[in-house]
Amino acid sequence: MKKIAILGPSTFSEESTRHFLGNERFEYVPYKLISDVFNATAAGETELGVIPIENTLEGSVHLHVDWLVHEVDLPIRAEWVFPIDMNLIGFAAPEGLVEEGNPFAHIRKVMSHHVVPAQCSRFMKQYLSGAEFEPVSSTAEGVRLAATLQDPTVAAIGPLIASVNYGVPVLQREIQNHKDNMTRFLLVGQEAPELEASEQIKTTILVTLPEDFPGALHQVLSAFAWRRINLSKIESRPTKKKLGTYYFYIDLVGSLDSVLLPAAIQEIEAIGCQVRILGCYPSYSFEMGEFPIK
Numbered sequence: 068m069k070k071i072a073i074l075g076p077s078t079f080s081e082e083s084t085r086h087f088l089g090n091e092r093f094e095y096v097p098y099k100l101i102s103d104v105f106n107a108t109a110a111g112e113t114e115l116g117v118i119p120i121e122n123t124l125e126g127s128v129h130l131h132v133d134w135l136v137h138e139v140d141l142p143i144r145a146e147w148v149f150p151i152d153m154n155l156i157g158f159a160a161p162e163g164l165v166e167e168g169n170p171f172a173h174i175r176k177v178m179s180h181h182v183v184p185a186q187c188s189r190f191m192k193q194y195l196s197g198a199e200f201e202p203v204s205s206t207a208e209g210v211r212l213a214a215t216l217q218d219p220t221v222a223a224i225g226p227l228i229a230s231v232n233y234g235v236p237v238l239q240r241e242i243q244n245h246k247d248n249m250t251r252f253l254l255v256g257q258e259a260p261e262l263e264a265s266e267q268i269k270t271t272i273l274v275t276l277p278e279d280f281p282g283a284l285h286q287v288l289s290a291f292a293w294r295r296i297n298l299s300k301i302e303s304r305p306t307k308k309k310l311g312t313y314y315f316y317i318d319l320v321g322s323l324d325s326v327l328l329p330a331a332i333q334e335i336e337a338i339g340c341q342v343r344i345l346g347c348y349p350s351y352s353f354e355m356g357e358f359p360i361k
């Protein structure tokens with residue numbers, strides 16, 4: 068059975084991976100940090116790893132993009148987009164201590180993953196302004212700690228699966244700013260797993276522009292534009308080699324097996340761009356209701 072490294076246990080990473088890849092075919096190995104997920108996969112402890120890469124409200128997780136680009140050589144094998152419903156998880160105020168207008172005023176500390184305050188800022192401002200936020204390694208880790216403390220003044224924000232698995236009640240469901248809060252996850256690894264075909268294939272490339280070439284980015288974009296190749300994302304990141312130099316991280320809708328995409332890549336290489344292919348992979352969305360297991 069192939070192993071998949073995930074941030075976990077009981078995290079959104081685990082919930083989303085189980086949704087898309089099921090419970091039977093893979094063994095899920097939980098790691099405390101995303102850097103451990105990258106390292107375990109790169110070292111061959113697991114064949115594959117799952118990385119949260121982008122959120123509706125927060126945009127790209129730059130740290131994870133940088134790891135993928137600079138620290139490891141792990142091709143992208145699939146991506147999926149999963150709805151993220153955040154829940155306030157903890158213990159109700161002891162009787163007599165419930166403040167009028169705010170049932171959560173007794174909470175003095177909230178623990179969760181550091182990306183969470185941005186996703187729940189409205190609720191936190193309204194109900195948890197008197198609480199200190201303590202970042203921990205994952206949303207589920209906050210719930211685990213709350214379970215060990217059994218202290219009504221300490222709560223967590225995380226997934227329902229963590230509330231169930233650690234036996235800490237949900238105080239308020241769906242506290243994220245937007246109903247459609249989504250996170251995009253990447254499946255990475257040296258070995259390609261057997262997955263069901265998806266209608267949507269994506270290719271991710273890194274492009275470094277030649278120095279002193281006016282209009283180079285324009286030429287790169289036009290190589291895709293006139294072939295009607297859709298860019299679903301473009302982002303510049305520092306090369307980390309020289310101040311002021313950047314590469315472009317580009318997600319393209321299309322396959323390397325098509326005629327047009329390799330031709331566009333050849334064209335931009337011809338003007339002196341360096342191109343690194345990070346992966347060509349199926350993309351799954353929650354709405355498709357697909358389980359990409361063969």
Ligand SMILES: O=C(O)C(=O)C[C@]1(C(=O)O)C=C[C@@H](O)C=C1
Binds near residue numbers: 077119183205
């Ligand atoms: O802490 C978790 O539950 C995770 O799986 C990590 C993570 C992230 O890093 O973005 C995944 C989805 C949510 O956006 C919040 C946290």
